Amino acid sequence: MAEVEETLKRIQTHKGVIGTIVVNAEGIPIRTTLDNSTTVQYTGLLHQLTMKARSTVRDIDPQNDLAFLRIRSKKHEIMVAPDKEYLLIVIQNPSE
Amino acid sequence: MTTWLATQVWASMKCNSPVQSSLWSTDSPSVGGHTLPTLTMEIVHVYTKKRNEFGRQCNFSDRPAELHVDILPDPSLASNFIERDPCDIPIQCTQEMSEHEVNTERFESDTRGINHVEGGWPKDVNPQEMEQTIRFRKKVEKDEHYFSTIMQLGSNMEHCIKQNNAINIYQEYFEEEEVVEESEEQPSAKTINVFRDPNEIKRTATCLSWHPDGSCKLAVAYSSLGFQNISPDMSYDSYIWDIENPNKPEMTLKPVSLLVCLEYNPKDSHILVGGSYNGQIAYWDTRKGSQPVEMSTIEHSHRDPVYKVIWLQSKTGTDTFSASTDGQVLWWDIRKMSEPTERLVLDPNKKGNLDNALGAISLEFETTMPTKFMVGTEQGLVVSCNRKAKTPAEKIVCTYSGHHGPIYALQRNPFFPKNFLTVADWTARIWSEDIKESSIMWTKYHMAYLSDGCWSPVRPSVFFTVKMDGTLDVWDFLFKQNDPTLSLKVCDEALYSLRVQDNGRFLACGSQLGTATLLEISPGLCTLQRNEKALATAMFERETKREKILEARHREMRLKERSRSEQSKDEDTKEGDGEESVEELATRTEAEFYEIVEAELKKRAKEQEKKVRRD
Numbered sequence: 238m239a240e241v242e243e244t245l246k247r248i249q250t251h252k253g254v255i256g257t258i259v260v261n262a263e264g265i266p267i268r269t270t271l272d273n274s275t276t277v278q279y280t281g282l283l284h285q286l287t288m289k290a291r292s293t294v295r296d297i298d299p300q301n302d303l304a305f306l307r308i309r310s311k312k313h314e315i316m317v318a319p320d321k322e323y324l325l326i327v328i329q330n331p332s333e
Numbered sequence: 334m335t336t337w338l339a340t341q342v343w344a345s346m347k348c349n350s351p352v353q354s355s356l357w358s359t360d361s362p363s364v365g366g367h368t369l370p371t372l373t374m375e376i377v378h379v380y381t382k383k384r385n386e387f388g389r390q391c392n393f394s395d396r397p398a399e400l401h402v403d404i405l406p407d408p409s410l411a412s413n414f415i416e417r418d419p420c421d422i423p424i425q426c427t428q429e430m431s432e433h434e435v436n437t438e439r440f441e442s443d444t445r446g447i448n449h450v451e452g453g454w455p456k457d458v459n460p461q462e463m464e465q466t467i468r469f470r471k472k473v474e475k476d477e478h479y480f481s482t483i484m485q486l487g488s489n490m491e492h493c494i495k496q497n498n499a500i501n502i503y504q505e506y507f508e509e510e511e512v513v514e515e516s517e518e519q520p521s522a523k524t525i526n527v528f529r530d531p532n533e534i535k536r537t538a539t540c541l542s543w544h545p546d547g548s549c550k551l552a553v554a555y556s557s558l559g560f561q562n563i564s565p566d567m568s569y570d571s572y573i574w575d576i577e578n579p580n581k582p583e584m585t586l587k588p589v590s591l592l593v594c595l596e597y598n599p600k601d602s603h604i605l606v607g608g609s610y611n612g613q614i615a616y617w618d619t620r621k622g623s624q625p626v627e628m629s630t631i632e633h634s635h636r637d638p639v640y641k642v643i644w645l646q647s648k649t650g651t652d653t654f655s656a657s658t659d660g661q662v663l664w665w666d667i668r669k670m671s672e673p674t675e676r677l678v679l680d681p682n683k684k685g686n687l688d689n690a691l692g693a694i695s696l697e698f699e700t701t702m703p704t705k706f707m708v709g710t711e712q713g714l715v716v717s718c719n720r721k722a723k724t725p726a727e728k729i730v731c732t733y734s735g736h737h738g739p740i741y742a743l744q745r746n747p748f749f750p751k752n753f754l755t756v757a758d759w760t761a762r763i764w765s766e767d768i769k770e771s772s773i774m775w776t777k778y779h780m781a782y783l784s785d786g787c788w789s790p791v792r793p794s795v796f797f798t799v800k801m802d803g804t805l806d807v808w809d810f811l812f813k814q815n816d817p818t819l820s821l822k823v824c825d826e827a828l829y830s831l832r833v834q835d836n837g838r839f840l841a842c843g844s845q846l847g848t849a850t851l852l853e854i855s856p857g858l859c860t861l862q863r864n865e866k867a868l869a870t871a872m873f874e875r876e877t878k879r880e881k882i883l884e885a886r887h888r889e890m891r892l893k894e895r896s897r898s899e900q901s902k903d904e905d906t907k908e909g910d911g912e913e914s915v916e917e918l919a920t921r922t923e924a925e926f927y928e929i930v931e932a933e934l935k936k937r938a939k940e941q942e943k944k945v946r947r948d
Contacts (some may be wrong), residue, residue, distance in 0.1 A: 238474070238475075238480070240480075240484065240799050241474070241479075241480055241483050241484070243485065244483060244484060244487040244488075245483070247487075247491070248487060248490055248494065249492060251491070251494045251495070251498065252498050253494075253497065253498060254494060261473060261481065263454075263455075265454060265469075267470050267472070267473050267474065267479075268470070304489075305489060305493065307493065314497060316490060316493050316494070318484070318486040318487075318489045318490045320482045320486055321482070322478060322479075322482060323479065323482050323486070325483065325486040325487065325489075325490055327494065329494055329497055331497040331498070332503055
């Protein structure tokens with residue numbers, strides 16, 4: 238339990254990390270460091286996107302599975318680590 | 334015996350019952366016969382029948398056909414009618430079809446937005462209530478699975494975060510340095526279009542001018558520069574061509590006399606000024622038609638053909654100046670063409686003497702240096718002048734000599750205004766303003782006379798020249814100095830004029846038979862190479878320095894010579910007049926020459942012998 242806390246805290250304190258969200262399979266944010274409205278927005282959208290990405294990968298090759306999803310935008314990078322039940326979302330501002 | 338016959342008199346057809354039955358006595362027996370009563374009645378038919386025959390069947394009997402009426406055709410009636418020809422008879426032979434209408438149910442679509450609200454919460458948890466959500470969350474966090482998942486995901490994520498922090502994988506490397514590909518391709522030029530003089534008697538295309546905006550039009554001045562070569566049938570027209578359409582000129586300009594030179598106004602693309610063969614200047618406005626808007630008066634114009642006219646940089650954009658072989662350079666304001674605004678006589682002695690004057694063939698004016706201009710003369714001198722000088726004598730600043738023939742082209746380098754190019758006789762020379770005695774760089778002597786040349790507007794070390802044998806040479810002085818980088822035979826007749834477009838990509842050259850050829854040169858020759866400016870600067874400086882040193886050396890030698898000759902002159906005058914006449918001088922030189930040649934031959938013969946002996 239404490240290790241989880243420690244891990245999440247460590248992730249949050251990395252250079253450039255703006256926010257961290259943990260989402261469960263139903264799309265409920267379990268843990269978040271951002272404000273509620275932003276969290277809800279990110280969760281809803283990224284959950285669906287991750288599902289879509291995963292289904293794409295599996296459609297092409299059923300043996301395959303989605304390992305990591307990175308979306309690099311002009312302003313920052315959104316990283317999604319998927320799992321069967323949970324999603325770990327981190328928003329980072331990559332170093333320039 | 335009379336038989337009493339019951340006769341029933343039937344009157345008319347409608348009557349079914351007898352009208353009257355009367356007893357008749359008949360004298361003559363008639364059975365079944367009928368007699369017409371002589372009563373005054375309508376048509377009556379008497380029908381007799383024996384009483385005991387009543388009720389019996391009718392007995393029909395056959396009888397032959399009787400012709401009642403026969404109406405024969407009467408041709409005379411046909412004249413009442415006209416035959417109808419043609420007769421339209423519609424006939425339709427189709428399937429029988431029936432029409433039905435069907436309407437599907439309308440598909441209605443509606444756009445709606447969905448507001449993402451928190452969802453996914455299990456039924457018993459009310460998302461609004463903080464307590465319940467917190468409790469739910471805490472419950473999830475206690476899950477064992479959660480623990481392991483997060484640890485694993487966390488390590489993955491950390492790896493990526495660190496990656497991001499370490500290096501920006503999308504960074505543009507070497508952004509500042511423009512990747513300029515060294516074109517390995519051979520320099521080449523290809524002809525795009527050829528514009529021929531539409532008139533029968535062909536005239537020389539003596540001057541070309543590109544349209545200032547976009548360069549989609551080319552103005553070509555046609556004239557005949559040969560001595561008294563103008564035939565009375567020769568057309569005086571000059572044309573403006575649209576480069577896309579070589580079949581027909583876009584516009585004709587009709588001057589009073591053949592146009593020798595023609596220039597577009599760089600500020601106003603509708604105005605052109607032209608100098609003509611009889612010395613007059615005229616200007617056209619393309620919106621106003623083919624006739625010149627105004628012409629200069631003959632008394633105040635040049636006395637010889639106007640070889641070059643250039644637009645000046647002024648606020649009004651209406652000033653030009655022109656040069657002619659009569660030795661004058663005249664300044665004009667096109668709004669008032671009756672008189673030139675200023676006049677300069679190219680007298681090298683600076684006395685303004687027209688008889689002494691040098692004939693001007695080319696002019697040079699750079700907008701970055703509005704007070705200076707240069708004139709190329711027929712005698713091979715380049716005269717540099719200052720417009721703002723107070724007295725006419727001071728107008729001519731200096732002269733540059735070095736050419737043997739008339740200077741047909743004179744242009745400053747667009748990147749290095751201190752250096753200018755002159756094209757004359759069989760060479761093209763590059764000069765530096767500071768060195769007045771000779772050019773700093775020159776090409777070799779060609780087989781054919783050079784008639785025109787110009788710098789490339791995009792590359793400082795590239796210039797173009799055209800020759801009388803119809804070839805176009807492209808010189809790249811940084812690449813090769815002995816020969817042109819590209820030599821192209823454009824046509825069989827002589828080329829007289831050349832003009833490069835502002836983008837450096839296209840150039841047009843005009844020939845003796847009035848054919849203007851539009852060429853495109855390869856990109857390697859019109860893109861600025863790396864370091865080109867620096868290299869060109871270095872080269873020009875180097876050559877200028879070399880010339881300066883040579884000039885200094887010459888001066889020293891001359892001084893020495895002079896001092897020596899002064900000394901010897903004093904001695905000479907002491908001795909007496911040792912002047913030799915020209916003839917004696919000639920014979921003496923001849924004798925010397927032959928002596929030297931013989932000595933040389935003897936030496937060579939000796940060497941040959943030595944060689945033979947050795948072998």
